[in-house]
Amino acid sequence: MSLASSVAPAPRVRVTSHPWVRFGVRRLGRLLVSLWVLITASFLMIHLIPGDPVRAALGPTAPATLVAAKREEMGLDDPILVQYWHYLQNLFTGDLGTSMISQLPVSDIVAQRLPATLSLALLAFICAVVVAVPLGVTMGVLTRRGHGRRTELGFTTTSVIIGIIPDFLIAVGLVYVFGVSLGWLPVAGNDTPSSYILPVFALMIGPAAILSRIIRVEMVAVLEADFIRTARAKRIPARSLYLGHALPNALTASLTLGGLILGSMVAATVLVENVFAWPGLGSTIVSSILNKDYQVVQAIVIVYGATVLIVNTLVDVALALLDPRSMIRED
Template identity: 75%
Template sequence: MALGEAPAAVATTAPTQGRPAWSGPWRRFAVRRAGRLLGSLWVLVSASFLMIHLIPGDPVRTSLGPTASADLVAARRAELGLDDPFLVQYWHFVQGLFTGDLGTSLSLRLPVQEVIAQRLPATLSLAVLGFVVAVAIAVPLGVGVGALTRRGRGRRTELGFTTTSVVLGLVPDFLLGVALVYVFGVGLGWLPVAGDNTPSAYVLPALSLAVGPAAVLARIVRVEMVAVLEADFVRTARAKRLPSRTVYLRHALPNALTASLTLGGMLLGSMVAGTVLVENVFAWPGLGSTIVSSILAKDYPLVQAIVIVYGVGVLIVNTAVDVALALIDPRSMIRED
């Protein structure tokens, strides 16, 4: 989007002739997004309930051990409501979500909400730090390579950048994590490879999460930067003999990042989900390592709650990106009408 076109874009949605701001496209946009979010939440809740009940095995027998008597197993199943009809169990599950009662963990013997409250901060801190590192790498790299390769210049630079970013973008997070542990943890002994007790313990897990998304985002930023640098408003800024720093940071960069915002939000959502594997590589005390151990223990209540937490996180990020795009470029909101 050219900078000179911004006033026209705002004018298409700005209130005119006394019309309130909360009207027309904005109201329809809010209704659509709210409906989509509620529908997605219902699918998420239903899918998490169905998925965990399709896993073979008896969670009560697993939690009590193979030597537990049949009477004890039956009493425990009745206590947990697992003897109720399927739809009754589903109704109780939904009720618990609304009342904040997520049940009791079968393996940890603690309220599920308490377990999540203990482990969620570690997962969020890792995901947010990984996203910050990815953006800090991708934006300067994409802008710099875009400036070097505009107008067909720097063919070797473009080829090397594209090849490297594609390869790094294809490497799975957990595989990169294993490589980082082997090199910097075991081989060189520079950084810890487990836990979150020190600030240095965040380095390897955050890099494992950030490198792949940073490579993908840098490619998009470079493409957008090359296109923006050929726009008329950039040529006008250069004709005014503005400093290069002003041209790039004030005029080119904001317009180049507009199209990258959607991808950035999607990457944040994928990084939240990607913590599941990375946390297990680095023995990170978050929800990712907890859900794996819960699946192995057939801990229905805990697995269901963690799946919902991850899903809600992704939905919130996607909705926030949609709103941010509508605020930055109102024409995207109008095009959906």
């Protein structure tokens, strides 16, 4: 027997057996299925609305010939499966339809209004994190091991109260105090940097309170861990102990909540934008609903939903990068 034949072949490792590959396939599959459900729901929205959406958009006095021509132009006389197929084709080529009110391409309307919404939501999220992280860490250090009972009670009570107040109520209160009564800040539009202050504060104050409370709880738990006791025994400076050892572990558990908060901020812009007359998607979708411009409503619903789904997927990936155990536990 030859030496080559006596050596057993090395086992072939399948690419799909790698944890990162399986994780990526699962996340991508979940994202695609969720996007398909979202797109299908937005398509069915027009067909589930009672009455004729074209007649509702054009008004009760519109001539029947105009309504019929508009229905034919939009393909609403075709079988529903044919309409669904055409809808998917147009969507994947970037054609979101035409506004029945302004006669402008819906994609142009979305492209014009989306930057204002994203800038508002992202700036509010950054401000919420900048406030919540140091506040939560400080409260965790001050209230560890049962210390600072009054401080803990006051912080928890205040953060809970702030967290449950709806964003639009905070926005209305800010408009009345700082815009109407004091006249310090603008309350409409986004023409100047100062016009960002009130809507950003209205969006970030509630999430910052919730996130800081979660970070405090995680920080208290991490400070009782064995590796922190070991670090204390080595007489590591307090700054390195809290920021270099405890903080990264506390933030890992809070990352998922942070992603959910960012997604909720994007959705919360709908009401806040209308309070401050912000030229974004939130004010556009409300005016489109009132004007029964359903093509625009469909597109904005897809944009909002897709943004939340993509953000949640990115958070899952970031969490897996920081803590690979969370990826392995799903296998």
